[in-house]
Amino acid sequence: MKTVIKVLVGASLLAASAATASAATLADVKAKGFLQCGVNTGLAGFSAPNDKGEWTGLDADFCRAVAAAVFGDGTKVKFTGLSAKDRFTALQSGEIDILSRNTTWTVNRDTALGFNFAGVTYYDGQGFMINSKKLEGITSTMQLSGAAICVQAGTTTELNLADYFRSNNMEYNPVVFEKFEEANAAYDAGRCDAYTTDQSGLYGVRLQMASPNDHVVLPEIISKEPLGPAVRQGDDQWFDVVKWTYYALLNAEEAGITQANVEEMKNSANPDIKRMLGSEAETKIGTDLGLTNDWVVNVIKATGNYGEIFERNVGSGSPLKIARGVNALWTKGGLQYGMPIR
Amino acid sequence: MATQDVTEDIRPAKASFLYDPRVRSLFVQAVVILLLVLGIWWIVDNTLLNLRRSNITTGFGFLRGRSGFDISDRLIEYSSDGTYGRALVVGILNTLLVAVTGIVVATIIGFLVGIGRLSNNWLIRKIATVYVEVFRNIPPLLVILFWYQGVLALLPNVRGSYVLPFNSFLNSRGFYLPRPVWGDGAWLVLAGLIVGVALSYFVARRAKARQAATGQQFPVFLTSLALIIGLPILGFILSGMPLTFDLPQKGAFNLTGGLNVKPEFLSLLLALSFYTAAFIAEIVRAGIQGVSRGQTEAASSLGLSSGQSLRMVVIPQAMRIVIPPLTSQYLNLTKNSSLAVAIGYPDLYAVGGTILNQTGQAIEVVVIFMVVYLSISLLTSLLMNWFNAKMALNER
Ligand SMILES: N[C@@H](CCC(=O)N[C@@H](CS)C(=O)NCC(=O)O)C(=O)O
Numbered sequence: 001m002k003t004v005i006k007v008l009v010g011a012s013l014l015a016a017s018a019a020t021a022s023a024a025t026l027a028d029v030k031a032k033g034f035l036q037c038g039v040n041t042g043l044a045g046f047s048a049p050n051d052k053g054e055w056t057g058l059d060a061d062f063c064r065a066v067a068a069a070v071f072g073d074g075t076k077v078k079f080t081g082l083s084a085k086d087r088f089t090a091l092q093s094g095e096i097d098i099l100s101r102n103t104t105w106t107v108n109r110d111t112a113l114g115f116n117f118a119g120v121t122y123y124d125g126q127g128f129m130i131n132s133k134k135l136e137g138i139t140s141t142m143q144l145s146g147a148a149i150c151v152q153a154g155t156t157t158e159l160n161l162a163d164y165f166r167s168n169n170m171e172y173n174p175v176v177f178e179k180f181e182e183a184n185a186a187y188d189a190g191r192c193d194a195y196t197t198d199q200s201g202l203y204g205v206r207l208q209m210a211s212p213n214d215h216v217v218l219p220e221i222i223s224k225e226p227l228g229p230a231v232r233q234g235d236d237q238w239f240d241v242v243k244w245t246y247y248a249l250l251n252a253e254e255a256g257i258t259q260a261n262v263e264e265m266k267n268s269a270n271p272d273i274k275r276m277l278g279s280e281a282e283t284k285i286g287t288d289l290g291l292t293n294d295w296v297v298n299v300i301k302a303t304g305n306y307g308e309i310f311e312r313n314v315g316s317g318s319p320l321k322i323a324r325g326v327n328a329l330w331t332k333g334g335l336q337y338g339m340p341i342r
Numbered sequence: 343m344a345t346q347d348v349t350e351d352i353r354p355a356k357a358s359f360l361y362d363p364r365v366r367s368l369f370v371q372a373v374v375i376l377l378l379v380l381g382i383w384w385i386v387d388n389t390l391l392n393l394r395r396s397n398i399t400t401g402f403g404f405l406r407g408r409s410g411f412d413i414s415d416r417l418i419e420y421s422s423d424g425t426y427g428r429a430l431v432v433g434i435l436n437t438l439l440v441a442v443t444g445i446v447v448a449t450i451i452g453f454l455v456g457i458g459r460l461s462n463n464w465l466i467r468k469i470a471t472v473y474v475e476v477f478r479n480i481p482p483l484l485v486i487l488f489w490y491q492g493v494l495a496l497l498p499n500v501r502g503s504y505v506l507p508f509n510s511f512l513n514s515r516g517f518y519l520p521r522p523v524w525g526d527g528a529w530l531v532l533a534g535l536i537v538g539v540a541l542s543y544f545v546a547r548r549a550k551a552r553q554a555a556t557g558q559q560f561p562v563f564l565t566s567l568a569l570i571i572g573l574p575i576l577g578f579i580l581s582g583m584p585l586t587f588d589l590p591q592k593g594a595f596n597l598t599g600g601l602n603v604k605p606e607f608l609s610l611l612l613a614l615s616f617y618t619a620a621f622i623a624e625i626v627r628a629g630i631q632g633v634s635r636g637q638t639e640a641a642s643s644l645g646l647s648s649g650q651s652l653r654m655v656v657i658p659q660a661m662r663i664v665i666p667p668l669t670s671q672y673l674n675l676t677k678n679s680s681l682a683v684a685i686g687y688p689d690l691y692a693v694g695g696t697i698l699n700q701t702g703q704a705i706e707v708v709v710i711f712m713v714v715y716l717s718i719s720l721l722t723s724l725l726m727n728w729f730n731a732k733m734a735l736n737e738r
Contacts, residue, residue, distance in 0.1 A: 084699070085695050085696070085698075085699045088699060088702055089698070089699075089702075089704050092702065092704065093704075108700070112399065112701065112702055113701075113702035114702065134499070135595075143594075144595075145594065146593050146594045146595050146596060146598065147594075147595045147596075148515065148595065148596060153692065153695065153696045153699070154695065154696050154699035154700070158411045158696070159410045159411055159422075159700075161412075162410060162411050162412045162422035163410070163422070166421075166422060166423075172412075173414050173596070174411075174412045174413070174414050175414065175606070175686050176411075176413075176414075176686050176688065176692070176696075177685075177686040178683045178684070178686075178692065178695065179684070182684060182685065182686065183686075185491065186495075186686065189491070189495040189514070190495075190499050190514055191495065191514060191515070191605070193595045193596075
């Protein structure tokens with residue numbers, strides 16, 4: 001029922017919201033005094049409330065970074081937990097200013113749904129998980145013909161699944177849930193033989209199972225899932241703010257600027273670092289973005305650089321222990337590449 | 343002359359038409375309509391503007407696009423290559439399926455429990471009361487989750503399936519039954535059924551007319567039963583028994599083949615029927631109690647047996663009280679079926695939600711929801727009103 005109401009509210013917001021939502025998000029956010037950020041209702045490592053009720057995770061921290069860029073204060077964020085199905089209506093209707101919710105960048109979402117993706121904060125791909133206690137001898141997704149598979153509605157996952165089985169001429173039985181917890185519970189109860197979602201999500205789901213060690217993630221990755229923050233189309237200024245916050249996080253990591261040393265780095269002799277941190281004489285970079293010139297300092301003070309966010313939430317400092325892999329900086333053989341701040 | 347004067351005196355003064363209540367009420371109504379139209383126009387205009395601003399296309403053209411997702415429960419042929427429109431039809435049919443079966447089951451349980459509430463047997467009466475109090479006071483979503491997570495999920499896995507008679511199985515993936523496969527000539531069976539029903543109707547009418555005219559009775563029920571069962575069997579034998587069964591078999595993961603009634607459907611059906619039945623039971627009880635005792639007494643003084651008096655005196659009158667509130671229970675059941683989304687049964691709301699999410703056509707999809715649910719509700723009301731009118735005529 002709650003979701004019925006959410007959809008209706010979303011639709012009616014679309015219908016009735018005065019035209020404020022679209023044009024000048026940056027000014028609106030500044031006037032409101034906080035950033036309204038759409039996140040996952042609870043996906044370990046990306047966005048989930050901790051035991052103190054604070055949102056933690058890579059996606060949540062990205063919103064903090066944006067808030068720090070705008071306000072100089074990473075705490076000026078309000079989070080809205082959204083299911084896969086509700087997230088787009090929430091962004092379209094102006095209920096949230098930014099959607100940072102393990103959302104795959106696709107052409108359909110970029111065009112037909114009316115969004116702009118500011119970058120890829122996590123390169124992912126879709127995988128499968130099975131209960132190896134119940135299904136001994138299954139080591140590959142190619143053995144899954146005839147299986148019942150739990151999947152969440154309104155995801156790219158659901159679509160990739162259909163394509164993958166169809167192109168491999170395999171049968172399957174989709175059991176589609178709207179809510180994450182419902183899908184997880186059904187899989188754990190044995191309603192499905194396999195569970196499929198983004199591989200990063202699988203590791204999070206595995207931790208929530210009654211006995212995590214019984215479950216194995218199969219080796220195949222069947223899709224590209226570039227996950228990143230999205231904003232509404234038609235507001236280039238806001239798009240720029242979000243995009244350059246992301247690049248700033250990457251460039252800071254590349255330049256070795258961390259939460260701990262950012263104050264010191266302001267006095268660095270390196271012109272790149274000085275420019276980035278706004279200590280170059282007569283700099284206009286921050287103000288051109290509609291921010292203050294020390295915006296990068298604020299961002300890094302609030303969340304640390306990309307590498308720090310990654311390690312803290314999904315990497316070695318987290319229960320997920322995901323390796324950087326393709327999400328390493330381009331200088332370390334990965335795909336993360338920040339456009340130059342100059 | 344005098345009479346004319348009087349009439350002229352009563353007639354209101356011409357100039358005061360502003361005070362004419364009819365003019366005034368017309369004026370007020372016109373203003374209300376104008377405001378309503380303006381309001382709607384404002385909403386539509388604003389919506390279109392907002393949609394254009396956010397570069398979202400409008401219109402129902404998206405229904406022709408490829409859906410790209412699969413649906414496991416479907417009454418018609420459908421694959422991920424089908425269109426969004428077809429996916430919606432699959433969802434609508436699933437909603438109708440669970441609503442119609444739910445209404446039938448809820449009515450049966452509801453009538454039994456309702457009559458049980460008035461039983462002379464203490465145990466039956468108490469059981470019926472407890473049933474009503476329990477199910478009436480739990481939100482339907484909880485009842486659904488109770489069946490799905492509390493009952494059906496506890497069934498054994500595929501390897502440990504309960505083996506039931508007639509090659510049927512029950513496990514945590516649902517009910518597996520042999521699926522009848524009809525061969526050539528099977529139409530004779532169907533024809534037999536249709537002819538049987540038609541003949542029974544005819545017999546019933548004749549018997550009634552004869553009873554009215556001569557007072558003679560005819561065993562209508564037994565004759566109809568014989569016709570409706572006998573003729574299809576005759577057709578079946580004549581056409582050379584063209585029936586085989588597709589039996590469920592062990593596959594790599596699940597049982598394959600046969601007819602699989604999935605746990606999602608089962609729990610939704612059970613939950614909706616058990617929940618709604620509690621309300622129907624109360625309606626039935628109120629209906630029966632609403633027929634005054636004098637009616638039963640009069641019937642027995644006419645020499646009718648208690649069964650006859652229940653069937654011919656009490657129930658027809660009770661029905662008049664029962665049908666209108668029954669209609670709203672049927673409507674509630676249909677609307678509650680959208681709770682299916684919680685357990686992954688692909689009804690209209692679940693499928694529509696996925697389409698909304700993929701296409702971003704929020705307004706269009708919500709309009710489709712409203713139109714479909716409204717049509718189903720209006721249709722139900724229409725049928726029930728017709729039924730009500732028929733029952734009302736039977737009075738006297
Ligand atoms: N990246 C995919 C999938 C995103 C997604 O919703 N994944 C699920 C499974 S990991 C999820 O996060 N569910 C959490 C929730 O709905 O609360 C997409 O953008 O469609």
